[in-house]
Amino acid sequence: MLDFQIKVREDILREEDGPMLLYGIQRLHDQAIILPRSKNFWPDQERLEIRYKMFKEAG
Secondary structure (H helix, E strand, C coil), X not given: CCCCECCXXXXXXXXXXXXXXXXXXXXXCCCECCCCCCHXXXXXXXXXXXXXXXXXXXX
């Protein structure tokens, strides 16, 4: 089961390119996604797991 956290690729976390990269992307790593109150609007767990597997394989 996913815990609804934002993950940023390791190569992006190591990159240095100014404040937009740092504050706009890198600092989001491991932050919780704010979910809607109604679970009916939550992201589909199955699809997220598929996309996360693709994300991990790409890095």
